[in-house]
Amino acid sequence: MTLASPSPASALPAIGVDLGGTKIEAIVLAPGGASLWRERVATPAGDYGAILSTVANLVARAEAELGLAGCSVGIGTPGTSTHAGLIKNANSTCLNGQPLAHDLAQALGRPVRTANDANCLALSEATDGAAAGAPVVFAVILGTGVGAGVVVNGALLSGPNGLAGEWGHNPLPWGHATEQPGPTCYCGQRGCIETWLSGPALARDHAVHTGEALNAQQIGTRAAQGDAGCEASLQRYESRLARSLAHVINLLDPDVIVLAGGVSGLERLLVNVPQRWGEFVFSGGLKDPVRTRLVKSLHGDSSGVRGAAWLWRG
Numbered sequence: 259m260t261l262a263s264p265s266p267a268s269a270l271p272a273i274g275v276d277l278g279g280t281k282i283e284a285i286v287l288a289p290g291g292a293s294l295w296r297e298r299v300a301t302p303a304g305d306y307g308a309i310l311s312t313v314a315n316l317v318a319r320a321e322a323e324l325g326l327a328g329c330s331v332g333i334g335t336p337g338t339s340t341h342a343g344l345i346k347n348a349n350s351t352c353l354n355g356q357p358l359a360h361d362l363a364q365a366l367g368r369p370v371r372t373a374n375d376a377n378c379l380a381l382s383e384a385t386d387g388a389a390a391g392a393p394v395v396f397a398v399i400l401g402t403g404v405g406a407g408v409v410v411n412g413a414l415l416s417g418p419n420g421l422a423g424e425w426g427h428n429p430l431p432w433g434h435a436t437e438q439p440g441p442t443c444y445c446g447q448r449g450c451i452e453t454w455l456s457g458p459a460l461a462r463d464h465a466v467h468t469g470e471a472l473n474a475q476q477i478g479t480r481a482a483q484g485d486a487g488c489e490a491s492l493q494r495y496e497s498r499l500a501r502s503l504a505h506v507i508n509l510l511d512p513d514v515i516v517l518a519g520g521v522s523g524l525e526r527l528l529v530n531v532p533q534r535w536g537e538f539v540f541s542g543g544l545k546d547p548v549r550t551r552l553v554k555s556l557h558g559d560s561s562g563v564r565g566a567a568w569l570w571r572g
């Protein structure tokens with residue numbers, strides 16, 4: 259089957275689909291970024307064929323209701339792709355080992371582009387979000403896991419291994435003695451950044467120190483009310499995030515770092531982390547202010563689906 263490429267993204271609205279573990283969301287964006295249509299349905303559990311047909315039905319309905327045809331389709335996927343285009347590391351395990359992009363292209367009658375959730379976030383925020391217009395953007399998800407994506411001059415950086423931005427599985431830098439060797443990570447290593455900076459990691463660290471079972475939001479609320487144990491947990495977290503982002507600044511020197519995901523709801527991070535990262539950003543002993551901006555995502559939970567729509571842009 260020969261697939262015609264979609265029309266240039268500048269001429270037609272663009273369709274984005276965020277394929278999540280519990281829901282599949284589709285959006286149609288006008289060339290200027292306005293949302294024209296949006297729908298969210300439950301992800302068929304454990305049924306690959308049903309997932310394909312659900313995505314195809316969403317695209318067909320969006321185009322029918324808007325009187326469109328042949329829009330570009332970008333898909334935000336869990337996990338990553340192998341060289342052969344097979345999904346791996348997806349939490350929706352029925353996707354693993356499947357040629358998702360190929361099968362969706364067949365189902366939709368047009369090529370599709372795919373990227374993982376952190377890359378879609380980075381593209382969304384760099385295109386028309388909190389980092390719009392910035393030359394180099396590093397966008398971080400601090401959620402159930404920790405991932406990141408890199409956009410340079412409006413284009414997503416991928417790399418020959420598809421790994422650009424997978425900083426969550428680097429070790430926590432400048433680790434303290436009490437942080438060695440660090441928690442075991444599902445990836446097989448110990449002490450990965452994800453094992454310290456995910457939402458569950460913050461909750462675990464707080465429980466270890468206080469015996470209390472609180473989530474990130476609850477820890478933030480209690481700290482604001484003056485709870486010393488919660489305050490100490492957030493200060494440990496802020497130190498770890500500052501060290502981890504200083505590592506990124508030394509390597510990539512992004513203009514803007516965007517925070518998203520559940521833990522980014524702690525607004526104090528935007529103030530406290532830049533106050534701490536200067537100690538670790540390379541300066542040769544001459545303390546120059548760090549110009550990197552740390553901001554919260556503008557589109558929040560919508561960045562995944564919006565970034566998917568922008569995968570054909572440019």
Ligand SMILES: [Zn+2]
Binds near residue numbers: 444447450452
């Ligand atoms: Zn890991």
